[in-house]
Amino acid sequence: MTLHDVSIPDGSNQSLNIAVSSNGVADIGRRITIPARCGIATRLSEGQVLSIVNPSGHQVCDFFAFAADNLTEHLSMAHLHTTLGSIFPVVGDALVSNQRSPLLTITEDTSPGVHDTVIACCDHARYRELGCDGYHDNCADNLRMALIAIGLKAPLIPAPFNIWMNVPVAADGSTSFQPPVSRAGDRISMRAEKEIIAVMSACPQDMTPVNGEGVAPGHLEFIVSNR
Protein backbone atom coordinates (compact mmCIF):
# COMPACT_ATOMS: atom_id res chain seq x y z
CA MET A 1 0.00 0.00 0.00
CA THR A 2 1.45 3.35 -1.05
CA LEU A 3 0.43 6.83 0.03
CA HIS A 4 0.46 9.22 -2.89
CA ASP A 5 2.18 12.55 -2.11
CA VAL A 6 -0.80 14.87 -2.61
CA SER A 7 1.40 17.99 -2.49
CA ILE A 8 2.87 17.35 -5.98
CA PRO A 9 1.10 19.26 -8.80
CA ASP A 10 -0.02 17.44 -11.96
CA GLY A 11 1.60 20.20 -14.07
CA SER A 12 2.78 23.74 -13.53
CA ASN A 13 2.25 27.42 -14.23
CA GLN A 14 3.71 30.71 -12.99
CA SER A 15 2.12 30.22 -9.54
CA LEU A 16 5.49 28.68 -8.63
CA ASN A 17 7.24 32.02 -9.27
CA ILE A 18 4.93 34.76 -8.00
CA ALA A 19 5.13 34.37 -4.23
CA VAL A 20 4.65 37.60 -2.26
CA SER A 21 7.88 36.72 -0.39
CA SER A 22 9.83 33.60 0.54
CA ASN A 23 7.73 33.02 3.68
CA GLY A 24 4.44 34.35 2.36
CA VAL A 25 4.44 37.61 4.33
CA ALA A 26 3.00 40.33 2.07
CA ASP A 27 3.67 44.07 2.23
CA ILE A 28 0.97 45.71 4.31
CA GLY A 29 -1.43 47.82 2.27
CA ARG A 30 0.01 46.85 -1.10
CA ARG A 31 -2.53 45.87 -3.77
CA ILE A 32 -1.24 42.56 -5.11
CA THR A 33 -2.39 40.95 -8.36
CA ILE A 34 -3.21 37.27 -8.63
CA PRO A 35 -2.67 36.70 -12.36
CA ALA A 36 -5.46 34.98 -14.27
CA ARG A 37 -5.38 31.16 -13.82
CA CYS A 38 -2.83 31.36 -10.96
CA GLY A 39 -2.66 31.01 -7.20
CA ILE A 40 -0.86 32.91 -4.43
CA ALA A 41 -0.41 32.18 -0.72
CA THR A 42 -0.21 34.87 1.93
CA ARG A 43 0.60 34.58 5.61
CA LEU A 44 -1.68 36.51 7.98
CA SER A 45 -1.01 37.25 11.63
CA GLU A 46 -3.88 37.19 14.10
CA GLY A 47 -5.98 40.32 13.60
CA GLN A 48 -4.75 41.14 10.10
CA VAL A 49 -7.40 41.63 7.44
CA LEU A 50 -7.28 40.12 3.97
CA SER A 51 -9.37 41.92 1.35
CA ILE A 52 -9.92 40.16 -1.98
CA VAL A 53 -11.09 42.25 -4.92
CA ASN A 54 -12.94 41.01 -8.02
CA PRO A 55 -11.91 43.52 -10.74
CA SER A 56 -14.12 42.07 -13.50
CA GLY A 57 -16.97 41.07 -11.23
CA HIS A 58 -17.22 37.63 -12.77
CA GLN A 59 -14.04 35.97 -11.50
CA VAL A 60 -14.28 33.27 -8.85
CA CYS A 61 -11.66 32.95 -6.10
CA ASP A 62 -11.10 29.45 -4.75
CA PHE A 63 -10.08 30.19 -1.18
CA PHE A 64 -8.19 27.93 1.23
CA ALA A 65 -6.72 28.56 4.67
CA PHE A 66 -4.44 26.56 6.96
CA ALA A 67 -3.24 27.08 10.53
CA ALA A 68 0.33 28.36 10.12
CA ASP A 69 1.66 26.12 12.90
CA ASN A 70 -0.03 22.93 11.63
CA LEU A 71 -1.17 22.63 8.02
CA THR A 72 -3.35 19.62 8.83
CA GLU A 73 -5.70 22.16 10.45
CA HIS A 74 -7.50 23.76 7.54
CA LEU A 75 -10.61 25.70 6.64
CA SER A 76 -13.35 23.06 6.25
CA MET A 77 -16.66 23.66 4.51
CA ALA A 78 -18.23 20.47 5.94
CA HIS A 79 -17.46 21.67 9.49
CA LEU A 80 -18.57 25.21 8.60
CA HIS A 81 -22.02 23.93 7.57
CA THR A 82 -22.53 22.56 11.09
CA THR A 83 -21.28 25.70 12.82
CA LEU A 84 -23.34 28.10 10.69
CA GLY A 85 -26.49 26.03 10.23
CA SER A 86 -26.21 27.20 6.63
CA ILE A 87 -24.30 26.60 3.41
CA PHE A 88 -23.94 30.38 2.86
CA PRO A 89 -21.59 32.31 5.18
CA VAL A 90 -22.27 36.04 5.60
CA VAL A 91 -20.62 39.08 7.21
CA GLY A 92 -19.94 38.38 10.88
CA ASP A 93 -19.63 34.62 10.42
CA ALA A 94 -16.53 32.82 11.60
CA LEU A 95 -14.99 30.44 9.09
CA VAL A 96 -13.95 27.36 11.03
CA SER A 97 -11.35 24.68 10.59
CA ASN A 98 -11.59 20.90 10.74
CA GLN A 99 -10.78 21.44 14.46
CA ARG A 100 -13.96 23.59 14.63
CA SER A 101 -11.78 26.57 15.54
CA PRO A 102 -12.28 29.96 13.81
CA LEU A 103 -9.52 30.71 11.31
CA LEU A 104 -11.10 33.87 9.87
CA THR A 105 -14.18 36.04 10.29
CA ILE A 106 -15.90 37.73 7.36
CA THR A 107 -15.88 41.46 8.12
CA GLU A 108 -17.10 42.91 4.81
CA ASP A 109 -18.77 41.67 1.63
CA THR A 110 -19.85 44.24 -0.96
CA SER A 111 -21.20 41.52 -3.30
CA PRO A 112 -24.72 40.05 -3.12
CA GLY A 113 -23.18 37.30 -0.96
CA VAL A 114 -23.54 34.43 -3.41
CA HIS A 115 -20.62 32.11 -2.73
CA ASP A 116 -20.28 28.35 -2.90
CA THR A 117 -19.34 25.93 -0.12
CA VAL A 118 -20.35 22.54 -1.53
CA ILE A 119 -18.23 22.06 -4.68
CA ALA A 120 -14.65 20.71 -4.86
CA CYS A 121 -12.01 22.85 -6.54
CA CYS A 122 -11.21 22.07 -10.15
CA ASP A 123 -8.31 19.72 -10.69
CA HIS A 124 -6.55 17.75 -13.41
CA ALA A 125 -9.17 14.97 -13.21
CA ARG A 126 -12.01 17.49 -13.66
CA TYR A 127 -10.58 18.80 -16.94
CA ARG A 128 -9.96 15.27 -18.20
CA GLU A 129 -13.61 14.57 -17.40
CA LEU A 130 -14.65 17.69 -19.35
CA GLY A 131 -12.72 16.45 -22.40
CA CYS A 132 -9.48 18.40 -22.07
CA ASP A 133 -6.59 16.28 -23.34
CA GLY A 134 -3.52 18.25 -22.29
CA TYR A 135 -2.70 20.01 -19.05
CA HIS A 136 -5.20 22.64 -17.92
CA ASP A 137 -4.45 25.10 -15.14
CA ASN A 138 -6.52 24.14 -12.09
CA CYS A 139 -7.18 25.34 -8.56
CA ALA A 140 -5.85 22.19 -6.87
CA ASP A 141 -2.46 22.64 -8.55
CA ASN A 142 -2.55 26.40 -7.92
CA LEU A 143 -2.97 25.63 -4.22
CA ARG A 144 -0.09 23.13 -4.32
CA MET A 145 2.18 25.54 -6.22
CA ALA A 146 1.30 28.58 -4.11
CA LEU A 147 2.37 26.64 -1.02
CA ILE A 148 5.53 25.28 -2.66
CA ALA A 149 6.39 28.89 -3.65
CA ILE A 150 6.60 29.81 0.06
CA GLY A 151 8.37 26.60 1.08
CA LEU A 152 5.35 24.58 2.23
CA LYS A 153 3.60 21.40 1.12
CA ALA A 154 -0.14 20.81 0.94
CA PRO A 155 -0.91 17.83 3.21
CA LEU A 156 -4.33 17.55 1.52
CA ILE A 157 -6.55 19.48 -0.89
CA PRO A 158 -9.46 20.72 1.24
CA ALA A 159 -12.85 21.60 -0.26
CA PRO A 160 -12.56 25.36 -0.90
CA PHE A 161 -14.61 28.40 0.02
CA ASN A 162 -15.55 29.35 -3.54
CA ILE A 163 -15.89 33.11 -3.28
CA TRP A 164 -18.33 34.57 -5.85
CA MET A 165 -19.04 31.12 -7.31
CA ASN A 166 -22.74 30.75 -8.02
CA VAL A 167 -23.95 27.19 -7.55
CA PRO A 168 -27.63 27.28 -6.54
CA VAL A 169 -28.87 24.25 -4.59
CA ALA A 170 -32.53 23.64 -5.48
CA ALA A 171 -35.15 22.23 -3.13
CA ASP A 172 -34.66 18.77 -4.66
CA GLY A 173 -30.91 19.00 -4.00
CA SER A 174 -29.92 19.58 -7.61
CA THR A 175 -27.02 21.93 -8.26
CA SER A 176 -25.99 23.90 -11.34
CA PHE A 177 -23.00 25.98 -12.38
CA GLN A 178 -24.15 29.55 -13.02
CA PRO A 179 -22.27 32.77 -13.83
CA PRO A 180 -21.40 34.91 -10.78
CA VAL A 181 -23.84 37.63 -9.68
CA SER A 182 -21.03 39.74 -8.22
CA ARG A 183 -20.12 43.09 -9.78
CA ALA A 184 -16.90 44.72 -10.96
CA GLY A 185 -14.88 45.85 -7.95
CA ASP A 186 -16.72 43.72 -5.41
CA ARG A 187 -14.64 43.03 -2.31
CA ILE A 188 -14.73 40.55 0.54
CA SER A 189 -12.67 41.09 3.69
CA MET A 190 -11.79 38.52 6.31
CA ARG A 191 -9.96 38.98 9.62
CA ALA A 192 -7.51 36.27 10.65
CA GLU A 193 -8.38 34.82 14.07
CA LYS A 194 -4.95 33.18 14.42
CA GLU A 195 -1.81 33.01 12.31
CA ILE A 196 -2.83 31.38 9.05
CA ILE A 197 -1.66 30.69 5.53
CA ALA A 198 -4.40 31.86 3.15
CA VAL A 199 -4.31 30.65 -0.45
CA MET A 200 -6.27 32.25 -3.27
CA SER A 201 -6.66 30.81 -6.76
CA ALA A 202 -8.06 32.83 -9.66
CA CYS A 203 -10.13 29.90 -10.93
CA PRO A 204 -9.05 28.94 -14.48
CA GLN A 205 -12.35 27.17 -15.24
CA ASP A 206 -13.25 28.10 -18.84
CA MET A 207 -15.25 24.99 -19.78
CA THR A 208 -18.30 25.85 -17.61
CA PRO A 209 -19.73 29.39 -17.05
CA VAL A 210 -18.67 29.66 -13.37
CA ASN A 211 -16.31 32.52 -14.23
CA GLY A 212 -18.84 34.26 -16.48
CA GLU A 213 -20.44 33.47 -19.81
CA GLY A 214 -18.29 34.06 -22.93
CA VAL A 215 -15.40 35.65 -21.04
CA ALA A 216 -11.91 34.41 -20.24
CA PRO A 217 -10.92 33.73 -16.62
CA GLY A 218 -9.46 36.94 -15.21
CA HIS A 219 -7.17 38.15 -12.47
CA LEU A 220 -7.95 38.98 -8.86
CA GLU A 221 -6.36 41.39 -6.40
CA PHE A 222 -5.79 41.31 -2.66
CA ILE A 223 -4.57 43.58 0.09
CA VAL A 224 -3.34 42.68 3.58
CA SER A 225 -3.96 45.33 6.23
CA ASN A 226 -3.47 45.78 9.97
CA ARG A 227 -6.65 46.82 11.72
Added chain:
Amino acid sequence: MTLHDVSIPDGSNQSLNIAVSSNGVADIGRRITIPARCGIATRLSEGQVLSIVNPSGHQVCDFFAFAADNLTEHLSMAHLHTTLGSIFPVVGDALVSNQRSPLLTITEDTSPGVHDTVIACCDHARYRELGCDGYHDNCADNLRMALIAIGLKAPLIPAPFNIWMNVPVAADGSTSFQPPVSRAGDRISMRAEKEIIAVMSACPQDMTPVNGEGVAPGHLEFIVSNR
Protein backbone atom coordinates in the same frame (compact mmCIF):
# COMPACT_ATOMS: atom_id res chain seq x y z
CA MET B 1 5.83 23.96 11.89
CA THR B 2 4.52 20.59 12.99
CA LEU B 3 2.10 18.29 11.19
CA HIS B 4 -0.35 16.74 13.62
CA ASP B 5 -0.81 12.98 13.09
CA VAL B 6 -4.52 12.96 12.23
CA SER B 7 -4.74 9.15 12.52
CA ILE B 8 -4.53 9.20 16.34
CA PRO B 9 -7.94 9.08 18.09
CA ASP B 10 -8.78 11.58 20.85
CA GLY B 11 -10.00 8.70 23.04
CA SER B 12 -11.07 5.12 22.53
CA ASN B 13 -13.89 2.60 22.55
CA GLN B 14 -14.36 -1.04 21.49
CA SER B 15 -13.99 -0.12 17.80
CA LEU B 16 -10.31 -1.02 18.34
CA ASN B 17 -11.26 -4.63 19.14
CA ILE B 18 -14.10 -5.60 16.83
CA ALA B 19 -12.40 -5.87 13.43
CA VAL B 20 -13.98 -8.40 11.04
CA SER B 21 -10.47 -9.83 10.55
CA SER B 22 -6.87 -8.63 10.77
CA ASN B 23 -6.93 -7.30 7.18
CA GLY B 24 -10.57 -6.24 7.06
CA VAL B 25 -11.80 -9.08 4.85
CA ALA B 26 -15.26 -10.10 6.10
CA ASP B 27 -16.94 -13.51 5.73
CA ILE B 28 -19.14 -13.44 2.64
CA GLY B 29 -22.84 -13.42 3.44
CA ARG B 30 -22.41 -13.10 7.20
CA ARG B 31 -24.63 -10.50 8.88
CA ILE B 32 -22.20 -8.47 10.99
CA THR B 33 -23.23 -6.11 13.80
CA ILE B 34 -21.71 -2.67 14.21
CA PRO B 35 -22.31 -2.09 17.93
CA ALA B 36 -23.97 1.18 18.92
CA ARG B 37 -21.49 4.11 19.01
CA CYS B 38 -18.76 2.09 17.22
CA GLY B 39 -17.08 1.82 13.84
CA ILE B 40 -15.94 -1.13 11.68
CA ALA B 41 -13.85 -1.26 8.49
CA THR B 42 -14.39 -3.85 5.78
CA ARG B 43 -12.32 -4.55 2.68
CA LEU B 44 -14.27 -5.02 -0.56
CA SER B 45 -12.94 -6.45 -3.81
CA GLU B 46 -14.11 -4.97 -7.09
CA GLY B 47 -17.66 -6.15 -7.76
CA GLN B 48 -18.50 -7.11 -4.19
CA VAL B 49 -21.64 -5.59 -2.71
CA LEU B 50 -21.88 -4.04 0.73
CA SER B 51 -25.39 -3.91 2.21
CA ILE B 52 -25.92 -1.78 5.31
CA VAL B 53 -29.06 -2.38 7.37
CA ASN B 54 -30.75 0.07 9.74
CA PRO B 55 -32.45 -2.19 12.32
CA SER B 56 -34.17 0.61 14.27
CA GLY B 57 -34.81 2.83 11.26
CA HIS B 58 -33.49 5.90 13.05
CA GLN B 59 -29.78 5.16 13.20
CA VAL B 60 -27.39 7.13 10.99
CA CYS B 61 -24.34 5.48 9.40
CA ASP B 62 -21.37 7.76 8.77
CA PHE B 63 -19.82 6.13 5.74
CA PHE B 64 -16.25 6.51 4.43
CA ALA B 65 -14.35 4.70 1.69
CA PHE B 66 -10.71 4.66 0.63
CA ALA B 67 -8.88 3.10 -2.32
CA ALA B 68 -7.21 0.01 -0.83
CA ASP B 69 -3.94 0.67 -2.66
CA ASN B 70 -3.71 4.36 -1.71
CA LEU B 71 -5.62 5.70 1.29
CA THR B 72 -5.12 9.31 0.12
CA GLU B 73 -7.77 8.48 -2.51
CA HIS B 74 -11.04 8.63 -0.64
CA LEU B 75 -14.77 9.05 -1.15
CA SER B 76 -15.31 12.83 -1.44
CA MET B 77 -18.66 14.54 -1.06
CA ALA B 78 -17.38 17.82 -2.56
CA HIS B 79 -16.30 15.98 -5.73
CA LEU B 80 -19.52 13.94 -5.72
CA HIS B 81 -21.61 17.13 -5.84
CA THR B 82 -19.92 18.11 -9.12
CA THR B 83 -20.28 14.65 -10.65
CA LEU B 84 -23.94 14.23 -9.69
CA GLY B 85 -25.15 17.79 -10.13
CA SER B 86 -26.93 17.15 -6.84
CA ILE B 87 -26.33 16.88 -3.12
CA PHE B 88 -28.51 13.73 -2.93
CA PRO B 89 -27.13 10.53 -4.49
CA VAL B 90 -29.69 7.91 -5.57
CA VAL B 91 -29.74 4.33 -6.85
CA GLY B 92 -27.52 4.03 -9.94
CA ASP B 93 -25.23 6.87 -8.94
CA ALA B 94 -21.51 6.32 -8.71
CA LEU B 95 -19.87 7.61 -5.54
CA VAL B 96 -16.60 9.19 -6.60
CA SER B 97 -13.29 9.81 -4.94
CA ASN B 98 -11.16 12.95 -4.70
CA GLN B 99 -9.58 11.60 -7.93
CA ARG B 100 -13.09 11.75 -9.49
CA SER B 101 -12.97 7.98 -9.91
CA PRO B 102 -15.96 5.79 -8.92
CA LEU B 103 -15.29 3.86 -5.70
CA LEU B 104 -18.83 2.47 -5.32
CA THR B 105 -22.20 2.53 -7.06
CA ILE B 106 -25.49 2.57 -5.16
CA THR B 107 -27.42 -0.50 -6.31
CA GLU B 108 -30.33 -0.51 -3.85
CA ASP B 109 -31.94 1.85 -1.35
CA THR B 110 -35.15 0.75 0.37
CA SER B 111 -35.33 4.01 2.38
CA PRO B 112 -36.94 7.26 1.15
CA GLY B 113 -33.42 8.26 0.03
CA VAL B 114 -32.84 11.04 2.52
CA HIS B 115 -29.10 11.07 3.21
CA ASP B 116 -26.68 13.88 3.95
CA THR B 117 -23.58 14.88 2.00
CA VAL B 118 -22.80 18.37 3.37
CA ILE B 119 -22.10 17.86 7.10
CA ALA B 120 -18.78 16.84 8.69
CA CYS B 121 -18.74 13.76 10.92
CA CYS B 122 -18.98 14.35 14.65
CA ASP B 123 -15.68 14.57 16.47
CA HIS B 124 -14.20 15.42 19.85
CA ALA B 125 -14.35 19.16 19.06
CA ARG B 126 -18.05 18.90 18.17
CA TYR B 127 -18.97 17.41 21.55
CA ARG B 128 -16.87 19.98 23.40
CA GLU B 129 -18.79 22.63 21.43
CA LEU B 130 -22.09 21.01 22.48
CA GLY B 131 -21.06 21.22 26.14
CA CYS B 132 -19.77 17.71 26.75
CA ASP B 133 -16.87 17.82 29.20
CA GLY B 134 -15.44 14.31 29.07
CA TYR B 135 -14.76 12.01 26.15
CA HIS B 136 -17.74 11.27 23.90
CA ASP B 137 -17.67 8.53 21.28
CA ASN B 138 -17.51 10.15 17.86
CA CYS B 139 -17.44 9.16 14.19
CA ALA B 140 -14.01 10.66 13.48
CA ASP B 141 -12.43 8.50 16.19
CA ASN B 142 -14.53 5.49 15.11
CA LEU B 143 -13.04 5.88 11.62
CA ARG B 144 -9.53 6.19 13.05
CA MET B 145 -9.98 3.14 15.31
CA ALA B 146 -11.70 1.00 12.68
CA LEU B 147 -8.66 1.52 10.43
CA ILE B 148 -6.15 0.93 13.24
CA ALA B 149 -8.02 -2.32 14.01
CA ILE B 150 -7.10 -3.63 10.55
CA GLY B 151 -3.55 -2.28 10.61
CA LEU B 152 -4.12 0.98 8.72
CA LYS B 153 -3.88 4.69 9.52
CA ALA B 154 -6.32 7.41 8.44
CA PRO B 155 -4.30 9.96 6.42
CA LEU B 156 -7.19 12.42 6.81
CA ILE B 157 -10.80 12.50 8.02
CA PRO B 158 -12.89 12.99 4.86
CA ALA B 159 -16.37 14.49 4.96
CA PRO B 160 -18.64 11.41 5.19
CA PHE B 161 -21.60 10.09 3.24
CA ASN B 162 -24.10 10.34 6.10
CA ILE B 163 -26.50 7.52 5.29
CA TRP B 164 -30.04 8.14 6.63
CA MET B 165 -29.00 11.48 8.14
CA ASN B 166 -31.72 14.04 7.54
CA VAL B 167 -30.30 17.55 7.09
CA PRO B 168 -32.65 19.55 4.85
CA VAL B 169 -31.04 22.44 2.97
CA ALA B 170 -33.63 25.22 2.59
CA ALA B 171 -33.86 27.63 -0.35
CA ASP B 172 -31.97 30.26 1.67
CA GLY B 173 -29.18 27.76 2.34
CA SER B 174 -30.08 27.15 5.98
CA THR B 175 -29.62 23.63 7.31
CA SER B 176 -31.16 21.84 10.28
CA PHE B 177 -30.60 18.54 12.05
CA GLN B 178 -33.79 16.46 11.81
CA PRO B 179 -34.64 12.89 12.83
CA PRO B 180 -34.19 10.30 10.05
CA VAL B 181 -37.18 9.45 7.85
CA SER B 182 -35.88 5.92 7.22
CA ARG B 183 -37.78 2.91 8.56
CA ALA B 184 -36.85 -0.15 10.61
CA GLY B 185 -35.02 -2.62 8.40
CA ASP B 186 -34.16 -0.14 5.64
CA ARG B 187 -31.15 -1.21 3.61
CA ILE B 188 -28.73 0.47 1.23
CA SER B 189 -26.45 -1.58 -1.02
CA MET B 190 -23.35 -0.38 -2.83
CA ARG B 191 -21.14 -2.24 -5.30
CA ALA B 192 -17.38 -1.67 -5.06
CA GLU B 193 -15.95 -0.42 -8.36
CA LYS B 194 -12.38 -1.20 -7.28
CA GLU B 195 -10.76 -2.67 -4.18
CA ILE B 196 -11.67 -0.40 -1.33
CA ILE B 197 -11.66 -0.11 2.43
CA ALA B 198 -15.18 0.89 3.53
CA VAL B 199 -15.67 2.24 7.04
CA MET B 200 -19.04 2.48 8.76
CA SER B 201 -19.69 4.28 12.03
CA ALA B 202 -22.93 3.87 13.98
CA CYS B 203 -23.12 7.57 14.79
CA PRO B 204 -23.04 8.14 18.57
CA GLN B 205 -24.64 11.59 18.34
CA ASP B 206 -27.10 11.84 21.25
CA MET B 207 -27.03 15.62 21.77
CA THR B 208 -28.96 16.48 18.58
CA PRO B 209 -31.90 14.46 17.13
CA VAL B 210 -30.00 13.15 14.06
CA ASN B 211 -30.30 9.58 15.35
CA GLY B 212 -33.95 10.00 16.31
CA GLU B 213 -35.82 11.96 18.95
CA GLY B 214 -35.74 10.60 22.50
CA VAL B 215 -33.93 7.38 21.61
CA ALA B 216 -30.40 6.20 22.24
CA PRO B 217 -27.98 5.71 19.33
CA GLY B 218 -28.35 2.11 18.14
CA HIS B 219 -26.46 -0.55 16.26
CA LEU B 220 -26.24 -1.18 12.53
CA GLU B 221 -25.65 -4.34 10.53
CA PHE B 222 -23.88 -5.08 7.27
CA ILE B 223 -23.36 -7.95 4.86
CA VAL B 224 -20.70 -8.37 2.17
CA SER B 225 -21.80 -10.43 -0.82
CA ASN B 226 -20.41 -11.55 -4.18
CA ARG B 227 -22.76 -10.67 -7.02
